[in-house]
Structure formats: structure tokens, C-alpha cells
Amino acid sequence: MTFKKFTLPLAVLCLGARLLFADSLYPNYNTDPEEPDFRGMGKSAVEIAAEINLGWNIGNTMEAMGGETAWGNPQVSEELIQLVKASGFDAVRIPCSWDQYANQETAEIDAEWLDRVKTVVQYCLDADLYVALNIHWDGGWLERNIETETQEAVNAKQKAFWEQIATHFREFDGRLLFASANEPHVENEAQMEVLMSFHQTFIDTVRATGGRNAFRVLIVQGPITDIEKTDTLMDQMPVDTIPGRLMAELHYYTPYNFALMQEDQSWGKQFYYWGKDFHSNTDVERNATWGEEETLLELFATAKAQFVDKGIPVLLGEFGAQLRMSLPEGADFELHRRSRNHYLNYVTKQANAHGFLPFYWDTGTLDGFASGLFDRDSNVIGDQEGLDALLEGAKDQYWAELSSSEKQALKNSDGDWANDRFEFLVGSDASSVESVPERPSVSVDELGRLVLSVARISPVRSELELWRSGNLLEWSNLPVETDLESDTVLRLLTVDALSREEASFFKLRIPEM
Incomplete structure (x- = not known):
């Protein structure tokens, strides 16, 4: 035809x-x-x-x-x-x-x-x-x-x-x-x-x-x-x-x-x-x-x-x-x-x-x-x-490595550690308690920059922010570079070296649109 x-x-x-x-x-x-x-x-x-x-x-x-x-x-x-x-x-x-x-x-x-x-x-x-x-x-x-x-x-x-x-x-x-x-x-x-x-x-x-x-x-x-x-x-x-x-x-x-x-x-x-x-x-x-x-x-x-x-x-x-x-x-x-x-x-x-x-x-x-x-x-x-x-x-929801009480406040409908919205974009099957995504792999490179590798199921590339706090009360957004290690891993690399003078707490967040 x-x-x-x-x-x-x-x-x-x-x-x-x-x-x-x-x-x-x-x-x-x-x-x-x-x-x-x-x-x-x-x-x-x-x-x-x-x-x-x-x-x-x-x-x-x-x-x-x-x-x-x-x-x-x-x-x-x-x-x-x-x-x-x-x-x-x-x-x-x-x-x-x-x-x-x-x-x-x-x-x-x-x-x-x-x-x-x-x-x-x-x-x-x-x-x-x-x-x-x-x-x-x-x-x-x-x-x-x-x-x-x-x-x-x-x-x-x-x-x-x-x-x-x-x-x-x-x-x-x-x-x-x-x-x-x-x-x-x-x-x-x-x-x-x-x-x-x-x-x-x-x-x-x-x-x-x-x-x-x-x-x-x-x-x-x-x-x-x-x-x-x-x-x-x-x-x-x-x-x-x-x-x-x-x-x-x-x-x-x-x-x-x-x-x-x-x-x-x-x-x-x-x-x-x-x-x-x-x-x-x-x-x-x-x-x-x-x-x-x-x-x-x-x-x-x-x-x-x-x-x-x-x-x-x-x-x-x-x-x-x-x-x-x-x-x-x-x-x-x-x-x-x-x-x-x-x-x-x-x-x-x-x-x-x-x-x-x-x-x-x-x-x-x-x-x-x-x-x-x-x-x-x-x-x-x-x-x-x-x-x-x-x-x-409609606010974007996120997973954070925080205190037990704060984790409880962020609990999701299927009961595992990652928030459903986070799972939907970068984690695992949000319908299954057993389908727990790997926690972000954290390391520090030779220049003192923080490197996180995050399991991902969505092709979304830059839908994550990295936030840092020294006291779990005040948070600042750390500029990061992102790239793909593989089809299933998203890597985030802080632009600047981290200070070693104080304690650091980090959380990943899906940014507001």
C-alpha cells in the first residue's frame, strides 16, 4: 500500500x-x-x-x-x-x-x-x-x-x-x-x-x-x-x-x-x-x-x-x-x-x-x-x-540518610527505606517491599570530592539534587555533575572538594519543577 x-x-x-x-x-x-x-x-x-x-x-x-x-x-x-x-x-x-x-x-x-x-x-x-x-x-x-x-x-x-x-x-x-x-x-x-x-x-x-x-x-x-x-x-x-x-x-x-x-x-x-x-x-x-x-x-x-x-x-x-x-x-x-x-x-x-x-x-x-x-x-x-x-x-518527595525519627516521617506506602517518588525515578519497584534499591554508594575521589553512585530505573538524567548539612537543621544545595556509569547507575560528583573540618550529613532530593 x-x-x-x-x-x-x-x-x-x-x-x-x-x-x-x-x-x-x-x-x-x-x-x-x-x-x-x-x-x-x-x-x-x-x-x-x-x-x-x-x-x-x-x-x-x-x-x-x-x-x-x-x-x-x-x-x-x-x-x-x-x-x-x-x-x-x-x-x-x-x-x-x-x-x-x-x-x-x-x-x-x-x-x-x-x-x-x-x-x-x-x-x-x-x-x-x-x-x-x-x-x-x-x-x-x-x-x-x-x-x-x-x-x-x-x-x-x-x-x-x-x-x-x-x-x-x-x-x-x-x-x-x-x-x-x-x-x-x-x-x-x-x-x-x-x-x-x-x-x-x-x-x-x-x-x-x-x-x-x-x-x-x-x-x-x-x-x-x-x-x-x-x-x-x-x-x-x-x-x-x-x-x-x-x-x-x-x-x-x-x-x-x-x-x-x-x-x-x-x-x-x-x-x-x-x-x-x-x-x-x-x-x-x-x-x-x-x-x-x-x-x-x-x-x-x-x-x-x-x-x-x-x-x-x-x-x-x-x-x-x-x-x-x-x-x-x-x-x-x-x-x-x-x-x-x-x-x-x-x-x-x-x-x-x-x-x-x-x-x-x-x-x-x-x-x-x-x-x-x-x-x-x-x-x-x-x-x-x-x-x-x-x-x-505535588512537592517532590525524597529519600534522605537522616535520623530514625526523620526516616519514620518519610516512610512510604510500601514500607521500604526509599520514598515511592524517589523509587519511581531512580530506585526500584515501588510496589514491592522486597525490591529495595541499593543505598547510594559513597566515596571520596583524589581531589576530595564526594562521589555517589545511585541505582536508577528511569532514563531521567539530572533529576537529583545533593544537599549537605552540618547539623541536620540547615541544609545547602551542593552543585553536582551527573553522568551515567551504565544503563542502571547514575553518578553524582560534587563540583568542589568537601571540607574535612566539620561533620557532614547528605541527602538526595528530587528537585522541585
């Missing part, structure tokens, strides 16, 4: 059989495939995951039915994206609608909309942010049609849309990631099989456009992006011609009564207070009765075992909890506010500890049931406390 510019490799030829069934419903929009282009695409899914501690959603905007501003937010501006970057985020997720901008007979997407989305993506890349671009709810043409009766038609539209999206954004480097869908509604094995065909069409279609898309990291969603349903129903990932370039996506709004519920129902009431240390002694009927810290740890451990421990990063594409601004001022509101900040902090912290990429869901709303962090009209921070809670949870 030969296209205009090049002959497709055998691996891509194999895609043909999976795509032919959808070709007859809409025109072919992959009319100018390019040769695979590896420039700017060197990072795998795991390497990209190691660079994202905290992401942010442009919620209720590009996916809004009726247009970008239809749900009350202004158009996305470059100033807003610069503010997001300056506030400490590493990545932006762009929930996006396409079907309302497409010809319903031909599935051709309006060129002006493609260019508008491209402008927003460029804002993010100019701010040195990673970007995840998806097909969101989009009226439900995919997410509410996961049945064998509609499978062929949905696959045809999935193919037509991704041919156009992938081609239009093909020039962007590996900081742009594509996501197949949002929250596909799957309840059983038969529907799961249909969903997997949609994901397979997405992957095959993007790869077939060539260029940088031949290597782009792609994201596929579990059923309803629910951790338990995904564990039960999703027993494999789709097939990809390129190894190590897929992520799985899950969302976290547990418990619903606290995170999203806006009015009491016959089956349950809203929770105002979440977390074992944040329950009310006076407003007890609003305390969370399920879905608190222990539940989160159990669910995150499940997802970690299913994906992260097998080398598949998990994009926690949405999480958050509303701040109920309509509650009267007073002790109850203050406790609710602190409880909500604890939720944001805890989810973010545990997501990072389990190897997930947490993306906060921000609708832009600063009153009522508020989830906005920024005032998008004036491009200033609108919820400093919520932002601080997220940033505190």
Missing part, C-alpha cells in the same frame, strides 16, 4: 485490516501521511510521567456545547496559560468538543475551530507546559453509544475525527499528548470490547498519519474512568506499533457526595467534611461516612498494580472537590474549607506517590459550588488556599 509521500512500513500496513470497515461512511482525511519523524519525540510515556507532578484542566470551556464561552468562561487567553505555568503547574489538559463543529454528513471539522484549538495548544507549549488534548463528552456520540449496534458508525466517526485532529497537530513535539475519549460509559464485558475497538481505531488512525504522530504518547480511558470498573473490565491495553508510548486514564471524585454532589438525594446527602481529622462535632450529618483516606489508598493501590507496576503511567485526568461557597460564614464553613483543602492535598500527594499524573478539574467557577483556581476574566489567582493545597501535595 503506497501513499503519496512514502511506502508505509509493515507495522503500519497491519493497521489496514482494522480500519477498512470504517472507510465507507466518511471521506478519507489522511490524504497526506508523512514519514515518521523522531525529532522532539524522544521521551517515552514513563519519562513524560516523571516530569508531571501536577496538571490543570481548562474545564467548561473548549468542550462547552454551544461554543467556547457558552458555559460562562471567557475565551482562553495566553495570559491565563502563563498564569497557570507561573502558579506551579506542569501540564494542561484541554477537554475539547469537535462534533458540534463538524459537518454531520461528512464529519469534516470546521477549519476555524481546528485553528482555534491549535492556538490554545500553542499557548501551552510556549509556556513550556505539557498538553493532553482529547475528544471530550462532545454530545455523547461516542461515550453514550458503546454498543455493538452503533459500533461501526462510531468507529467511522472516531477515525474521521482523529485523521483530521492528528494531521492538524502533527507538527507539535512530544509535549502534546492525544487522548481517545473522556469518560466512556461502560458497564459490562460486551461494552468493554466495543470500547477497546474505539481505542484501537484512535491509536491506529493517529499512527497512520505519520510524522511525529508515529511516536506521540497516546492516552486511553478505562470504563467511566472508574478505578474499580477498570480493574474488573479492562484486562489489557490496546495494541500499539510503538512500545512504551501509551498511558491509561482514570478520574477520581470519591466520594461523590463530597466532591460533586450539589443537592441531597433520597439515597444520600451531601458531605461537607472529608478526612478522619476533619469531621464536625456539631454538624455530624454532613460528615463523610465512606470514601475517605483508607478508601483512596486501596483504590490507588489497585490502579498502581494494574498499570504503573507494569510500566504504564496513569493519567489521573480529573479530580477535585467543590468549595461550597453558599455555606454561611462561621465554624462550619471554616471546617469545610480546611477539609476540602485537605482533600486536594491528599489526592495530589498520593497520586504522585503511586506514580500517577494528577490533573485538577477547574470549571472556572469562584462562587456557589466553586472549583475555580483562577479568575479567568482578570487572570489572577482566585483561590489561593486551594492552589496552595495542590502545590503542597
Whole structure:
């Protein structure tokens, strides 16, 4: 099979059989495939995951039915994206609608909309942010049609849309990631099989456009992006011609009564207070009765075992909890506010500890049931406390050779001596107590410089800092040079000789991004 510019490799030829069934419903929009282009695409899914501690959603905007501003937010501006970057985020997720901008007979997407989305993506890349671009709810043409009766038609539209999206954004480097869908509604094995065909069409279609898309990291969603349903129903990932370039996506709004519920129902009431240390002694009927810290740890451990421990990063594409601004001022509101900040902090912290990429869901709303962090009209921070809670949870964690009490304070979820985040980048299998990485090998060279050799499982090269203290209270960052002794060992060498006049304590740290 030969296209205009090049002959497709055998691996891509194999895609043909999976795509032919959808070709007859809409025109072919992959009319100018390019040769695979590896420039700017060197990072795998795991390497990209190691660079994202905290992401942010442009919620209720590009996916809004009726247009970008239809749900009350202004158009996305470059100033807003610069503010997001300056506030400490590493990545932006762009929930996006396409079907309302497409010809319903031909599935051709309006060129002006493609260019508008491209402008927003460029804002993010100019701010040195990673970007995840998806097909969101989009009226439900995919997410509410996961049945064998509609499978062929949905696959045809999935193919037509991704041919156009992938081609239009093909020039962007590996900081742009594509996501197949949002929250596909799957309840059983038969529907799961249909969903997997949609994901397979997405992957095959993007790869077939060539260029940088031949290597782009792609994201596929579990059923309803629910951790338990995904564990039960999703027993494999789709097939990809390129190894190590897929992520799985899950969302976290547990418990619903606290995170999203806006009015009491016959089956349950809203929770105002979440977390074992944040329950009310006076407003007890609003305390969370399920879905608190222990539940989160159990669910995150499940997802970690299913994906992260097998080398598949998990994009926690949405999480958050509303701040109920309509509650009267007073002790109850203050406790609710602190409880909500604890939720944001805890989810973010545990997501990072389990190897997930947490993306906060921000609708832009600063009153009522508020989830906005920024005032998008004036491009200033609108919820400093919520932002601080997220940033505190996203702080890089580290291992240090400190006192026993300080080691206890740094204990991790699997119980060995290295912090999970540290293990994820440079240590061992963070899921196993037995998989204890070798402690850093320490020596002093002939010039009096400290040399540390650290076991490493990630190709990350310079993601470590060496800190020194003479009293375990005040710490200073020592300039170091890094190189690779082998594929599994990272060597750090202090630039200057060490003083022998005083005691020295050292710690390794993953730097703040």
C-alpha cells in the first residue's frame, strides 16, 4: 500500500485490516501521511510521567456545547496559560468538543475551530507546559453509544475525527499528548470490547498519519474512568506499533457526595467534611461516612498494580472537590474549607506517590459550588488556599540518610527505606517491599570530592539534587555533575572538594519543577 509521500512500513500496513470497515461512511482525511519523524519525540510515556507532578484542566470551556464561552468562561487567553505555568503547574489538559463543529454528513471539522484549538495548544507549549488534548463528552456520540449496534458508525466517526485532529497537530513535539475519549460509559464485558475497538481505531488512525504522530504518547480511558470498573473490565491495553508510548486514564471524585454532589438525594446527602481529622462535632450529618483516606489508598493501590507496576503511567485526568461557597460564614464553613483543602492535598500527594499524573478539574467557577483556581476574566489567582493545597501535595518527595525519627516521617506506602517518588525515578519497584534499591554508594575521589553512585530505573538524567548539612537543621544545595556509569547507575560528583573540618550529613532530593 503506497501513499503519496512514502511506502508505509509493515507495522503500519497491519493497521489496514482494522480500519477498512470504517472507510465507507466518511471521506478519507489522511490524504497526506508523512514519514515518521523522531525529532522532539524522544521521551517515552514513563519519562513524560516523571516530569508531571501536577496538571490543570481548562474545564467548561473548549468542550462547552454551544461554543467556547457558552458555559460562562471567557475565551482562553495566553495570559491565563502563563498564569497557570507561573502558579506551579506542569501540564494542561484541554477537554475539547469537535462534533458540534463538524459537518454531520461528512464529519469534516470546521477549519476555524481546528485553528482555534491549535492556538490554545500553542499557548501551552510556549509556556513550556505539557498538553493532553482529547475528544471530550462532545454530545455523547461516542461515550453514550458503546454498543455493538452503533459500533461501526462510531468507529467511522472516531477515525474521521482523529485523521483530521492528528494531521492538524502533527507538527507539535512530544509535549502534546492525544487522548481517545473522556469518560466512556461502560458497564459490562460486551461494552468493554466495543470500547477497546474505539481505542484501537484512535491509536491506529493517529499512527497512520505519520510524522511525529508515529511516536506521540497516546492516552486511553478505562470504563467511566472508574478505578474499580477498570480493574474488573479492562484486562489489557490496546495494541500499539510503538512500545512504551501509551498511558491509561482514570478520574477520581470519591466520594461523590463530597466532591460533586450539589443537592441531597433520597439515597444520600451531601458531605461537607472529608478526612478522619476533619469531621464536625456539631454538624455530624454532613460528615463523610465512606470514601475517605483508607478508601483512596486501596483504590490507588489497585490502579498502581494494574498499570504503573507494569510500566504504564496513569493519567489521573480529573479530580477535585467543590468549595461550597453558599455555606454561611462561621465554624462550619471554616471546617469545610480546611477539609476540602485537605482533600486536594491528599489526592495530589498520593497520586504522585503511586506514580500517577494528577490533573485538577477547574470549571472556572469562584462562587456557589466553586472549583475555580483562577479568575479567568482578570487572570489572577482566585483561590489561593486551594492552589496552595495542590502545590503542597505535588512537592517532590525524597529519600534522605537522616535520623530514625526523620526516616519514620518519610516512610512510604510500601514500607521500604526509599520514598515511592524517589523509587519511581531512580530506585526500584515501588510496589514491592522486597525490591529495595541499593543505598547510594559513597566515596571520596583524589581531589576530595564526594562521589555517589545511585541505582536508577528511569532514563531521567539530572533529576537529583545533593544537599549537605552540618547539623541536620540547615541544609545547602551542593552543585553536582551527573553522568551515567551504565544503563542502571547514575553518578553524582560534587563540583568542589568537601571540607574535612566539620561533620557532614547528605541527602538526595528530587528537585522541585
